[in-house]
Amino acid sequence: MTSYTSRWTIADALKVHADDPTTTMPVIDQNFPTMDESVMIWDTGALRNIHGQTVTFKGWHVIWSLAVDKIDLNNDDIYDEWHSRNDRAYIGYWYSRTGNGADWQWGGRLLNTSADLRPHEWSGGLVMREGTGNVVDMFYTSEADSPINQSVPSVSTGQIFADANGVWFGGFKTTTEMFSADGIHNANSQQDEYFDFRDPHPFVNPADGRVYCLYESNVAGMRGEFTIGSEEQGVLPPGFAVDAGAQYGAASIGIAVLDDGAYKSGDFSATRWTQLDPLVTALGVNDQMERPHIVFRDNLTYLFTISHHSTYSGGLSGPDGVYGFVSEDGLFGPYKPLNSSGLVLGNPSSAPYETYSHFVDPDGYVQAFIDTLPAPGEDPNNPSTFRIGATLSPTVKLELDGDRTFISEVHGYGQVYAQAAWPVGNAWDHRPATV
Template structure:
């Protein structure tokens, strides 16, 4: 990958049905990125820890979709598209037309004077030749919807509210276009009464602990008016916010980057979360969690693997990977975050990854998931192509199945 940038949340170019696609034989991914700064007065840990305040969306392209081959393409959005200073996560979706039109759904974010976080979209066109991939357009943005304090908490209710990471897709059951996103349960921060109904079946001795009322994560959903996707109209009047699909009231305060996989007549809903955002004495690792519905997009959902945990970091390296994204074939891509530094005298010293982790594959079998293979760093798999290129053949570098 490229030594001049640090990257974290990443996603592949895909179509509205969720399939990863190549464009004229090229694999394309977007990443949240910061340019490396002069470290004379700052440590690399400080640089990494402050990255959210300098984040922009960049892109990579590669003929093979394989770790070592990714070429850095620079910024995706022009700075004129920025409604607020920071560009955070979302999804890059290729339209099903012949005009090479691509939509970047993303989070427009500012932390001053108050927290602002608005799912937004910028549209451009993709081009490629034998030497690489480039984009044009992406010069303006449109706000999709804002936290309304009714379906999800807004900044008046919760100064730390989360409202971001739009994942836009077509629901095969009704042919309608939806966005799922990270939110919080509406209501004043900390003003929730938490009991066993919220926290579920908890063994004796592990009852609701102090601070449970600060866990209020929710996976929000909005539906787009019929015809608006085809018209490329994602403005606020065209979206309707609905009740959240899943909430974690009393359990955890963040369910980030939610996304869906439609498989075997079921709907799998994945989200990433942190050990540090669990509440009320509950514990779980940084990793990807999931839920399954047999009855369509609106559930009800059951936690996968009973606990909801799909892939968690090993507790000897608890912050090793994050921001996992599960594609329709079960390939899971994530980035390397903090790795314990084996050479440092201080046992709490960390090295920074700031690059992509090995891709792994999971099998989805009803309510259970199983790790099946480990692939290369930052390896991406296409299920489709634009216009008609066949997806390249691939073999695992390590197979446990």
């Protein structure tokens, strides 16, 4: 392990507590509105630039979502369909003049089916290519679960168009694979049949102007054969015994760097990326750190990731939600867990699966989707009472105060705020990519 990889330790995670009012999502109203009755959506992200700012295009707000069409597959109810949604996930988009939740218009599929190297399109990000008028890169995860688990961070390139009536896209006909799990920096399918390797998040590091890409991964090594040493444990309370099952938590936040010159020409092919050691590992703590993303603010580097109650290991527990780490020394850390524990915003225990896939923008606005809400007065863990969401939750605002965070505001369902406008020529308050 190299010197820079930071750890989310068992001792940190022991400080995670659900229902602290400063780190808990508000309980969502049972009568939440649905964006569009024809489609079910979950992971969502705003059109952005490579510096992380949410952008409008010719005055339109644009977001992408993982989606399945709302079809009653089994001719019974939609419940099974929601829970098997990963098997038919495609990426679609929405547009709106205002960014208000009530105004999103469903635009349909983004990638042509000819772009699909594998059956499933999973998360990534939709990024305007700097230096162009309307080129847009959809970074995403090309996924298949048979004959073996395959998961490859990939990119498809298209163009965005807009007029007074709406937004549409061209291109997105082919896919370029960016990099694959290598068994050295991250676990591959031979080491861990349940390996995670997905959710590419490219960005420019303001300190060096280079393009990097974060992704969800697992610690390299054979599943079931890790040693949880003192570095993974942290400072444990007297008498605390590490459970043997702790080693089944082996999440990591991976990072790769793109060759100089490759970004401007849009060459994202595998020979142009170099995978580096992970920024953070959660060995002994949790098996999934999904959708990692980054915010540079107040000379601090904030790293956010989503995780589940069900993926904690070794008897640890915490709510589904967004977790985070902060570095005072730039991209490569060292990182320490925000709020001491790592928990930034979790679901309330009265609605433990109400939201997921939180994404924090540079101003601290957090977007998420509604997963399932228990009926009022019913057992919050009994799925038979759940109302399925499949639509965006209220946007909330986070205050980022050094190494602490606080939820401070609740906004509308699916509310998106932009920090910049495209095409370039409008005010830009970031440093351009030098590569």
